[in-house]
Amino acid sequence: MGRTEYYHDPAAPKANTLIPASNLLVVNEQGAILLQRRRDTGQWALPGGAQDIGESAAQCAVRECAEETGVLAEVIGFLGVYSNPAHIVAYTDGEIRQQFEAAYIGTPVGGKPTVNDEADGVEWVLPSELDRYDVHPSMRQQIGDYLTGGYPYLG
Template structure:
């Protein structure tokens, strides 16, 4: 399923869903951040996705990280709640979602970065190399908040 993201775009379609999602910003011993390159947009992003019924937001973040990157991680902190009615994600199936993401901080326990159906690239990225990557502004905000130590973000 393809998707198009809109941020502060007056031409964005009107949202028809609001679904809680969780991201996990995983930092390894070298201070590198785990990122995946999304197959549907080609942009680098934190692992994350929609929360399933029966799981907590934190469990969702851990599950999505392992599914999308091959890395099993544990939660070590909370970065913030990112909810922006001007950040719209339109899917090819007709769903038009308003952003709502709980973003956690974690550390790796096991696994190797592995590509999959959702990510055609998975790797550890040193913060100095982030500007070399195509990263959506919403992800840049979350990573930037972490690097600046300005969390928890509740906006």
């Protein structure tokens, strides 16, 4: 299923759903951040996705990280709640979501970066290298909040 992201775009369609999702910003011992390149948008992002019934938001973040990157991680902190009504994601099936993400900070405990059906690239990226990557502004905000210590973000 394809998707189009709108970020502070007056031409964005009106949202028709609000789905809880979780992201995991995983940092290794070298200070590099785990990023995946999404197959549906081609942009680099933190691993994350929609929460399933029967799991907590933190469990969702850990599961999504493993599914999307091959890296097993554990939650070590809370980054924030990101619920920007000006960030809209339109899917080809007609669903139009307003962003709602609980973001956590994690540390790797196993696995290795692996591409899959959702990500065609998975890399550890040092903060000094981030400008070489096409990272969506919403992900840049989350990474920036982590790097500047501006968390928890409660928006």
